[in-house]
Amino acid sequence: MIDMPQLDVGPYNGLYDILIAADNFWRQLNDNIDFSFVANEVRKNYSECMGRIAADPVLLFKYLLLKTARKLSDRDLIERVRYDMEMKYFLGYSPEQTEFIDPSLLTKFRRTRLKDTDLLDVLIGETVELGKKKGVIHDHEKIIVDSTHTNALYQHISAREELIRRAKELRKSVYAADESMKDKMPKKRESSGLLEDEIEYCRELLDLITSDERFKSIPDIQERLNYLKEGVDDTNEQLEYSKDQDAKIGHKTADTSFFGYKTHIAMTTDRVIVSATVTTGEKHDGKQAVNLIEKAEAAGVKADALIGDGAYSEKDNIDYTTEKGIRLASKLSENVLHGSRKKEFEFNKDAGMYVCPAGHMAIRKCKSGQEKAADGSNTRVILYFFDIEKCKTCPLREGCYKKGAKSKTYSVKIKSDTHIAQMDYMNTDEFRKLYAERYKIEAKNAELKQTLDYGEAHACGMIGMTIQAAVSIFLVNLKRIKTLENSSKDTNGKE
Structure with missing residues (x-):
């Protein structure tokens, strides 16, 4: 069963009207988005007749949005909610609230409740529907396509090496507070080369620092401690291998590569993402074109034109877009x-x-x-x-x-006859005008990486990467829709 609590109404709720502006992003998001779709999407992963009442999935999803936007560990997120009024308002808590969920619920929610869901498509669909209501997305749009890469959580290094790095950062923070702790640290086991030994060392280190009351009031130490603990928990789930087994090596140029995933996105020329799919790093961009078009149609947007780089100019894509009456603005590569x-x-x-x-x-x-x-x-x-x-x-x-x-x-x-025909189209003014819009998607990729840390995976595996993609795209879409709506109001002379 799923517990669906009502908004917590307390005697100090009037503070929110004073402290949180009407145009605040999280306030508008809370006031204008009906998040009940989340409960409907994850309901199949809950039992209606067994176990105790589960925490509200809408509340847990809101926590996930905040975690992604603020780039915090589960434990630090809960701690931040204690004093962040903006977060409390978004989560539906009263200002004086002091009791919150256990951080372990967020981990369980990500790993068990969100798996086997169509969260990526559902969240994009919700934003597309909102954009159409606001008049910033239309039934027919010119669509720009491209991919952006994300390094795996354990990119090119083993889980053991990652734990060594996190443990070292934690020790440095402790030494900055008390240099005498160097003589009290547990004995390192780096020479053994075993992941199990490093996990055991990290647990001893965590126990030592956690037991010292002095360090509980130092935020830097606590954040690094929680970061190491989360790394131990994630690695302990996957002792049989030393790095993300779902991730694959992809190539950015002939001389550079990455270990991780690709997120293939399709967006309007107004920079709203209307479809996306996540693949391993080695997959070819052009192979995702048809899937992106069909996902956009399922979300309610039909492609009038498809704009992309040379990866999308392969024969199958030209034939498909010709049959669908979609103009393909993609420069041919031999x-x-x-x-x-x-x-x-x-x-x-x-x-x-x-x-x-x-x-x-x-x-x-x-x-x-x-x-x-x-x-x-x-x-x-x-x-x-x-x-x-x-x-x-x-x-x-x-x-x-x-x-x-x-x-x-x-x-x-x-060269096939199909490509020769595409070469002729490349010489037209229409093609040049459409292709001139392609640069916009580079800025969208940069926004994902710079504002939401999308260049690095936050969890191991395809499931974790897909959840990260879903939440990140949901956030950037909502912010973009708000910007477009405000711009439209300013243009029309409205307040």
Whole structure:
């Protein structure tokens, strides 16, 4: 069963009218958004007849919004609510409230109640509906598409190394308060190289510092202590591996890579996101175009035009948008997938190279064949060469690498009739005008990373990354809709 409490009304609630302005973002969000959709979405993950009454999922979701916006651990978030009137108002507490939820409820809510939900699509759908009511989103829109990458929580280092780093930061804060604590610290076990030993050391360190009453009043120590504790709890759930197993290596350029995820987004030219999907880091941007268009339609927005970089100009996307009557403003690249090749090989637009199923990138490329062979056919292809030494020992070599071969290549045919037609469209004024809007999505990606710390995953696994995407996009959309609404009022001469 789910407990759905009413707004806490106390004798001091009038303070909110004095302290929190009418145009405050969190006040407007609380007053204008009906969050009951959250309870409906997670209801299937609750039992209606077993166990004690559960905490209100709407309240827990509001906590999650604040956690993402303020970049706090669960424990520090609860502590901040004790004295932050803005937070108390948004959560529905009275100003004098002193008792709040246990931080462990937030962890359980994220891990068990939000799993197997369509939270990402639901939250975007809610903001699209709100935007349409406010008149800032329309039934037909020009849509800009792109992806942004997020480093995994344990990017390129093991969970053990991450715990060592957090423990070191905690010790430094303690030494700043009392240098004599150096002689009291538990004995390090770094030489063993075992994750289990490092977890045990961190627990001893946490017990030592927690037991010292002097440090409870020092915010810096408490925040680092909670950060380490959360890291131990997360790692303890996944002792069988040392880094996020859902995450994959993606390539930003031929020389740079990242370990994590991609969030593929579609937004209007007014910078409101209307659809999104989260994939592992190695996935090709262009493969998500159809999914993004269909998700936008499900949310209530039909694409009049699709604007994106060269990754979206592959043949399947051109055929799809032509059939749907959608103008495709995507510059052709000669290195695009042409439909007849193996789907497992992904093209990385930034590096200009293909990546094999094992995640290895081609090391060089060259052109081969003739534009008009003896039989009149076009045999021109681009050959991508892979590091043969890696192929020899690759666990996926069966059916891909022929034993004894001196080279491993992957070929892509140059130009189809479909791409030739797209080349003609690229020379039109309409194409140039549409493509000039593409830069806007770069600013949206930057906003996600700079204001909501979206460059780093806050939890392990695809589920955690998807929840982070859902909440982050929900927040930036609401802020953008508010900005557009205020701008419209100013233009019309209203207050």
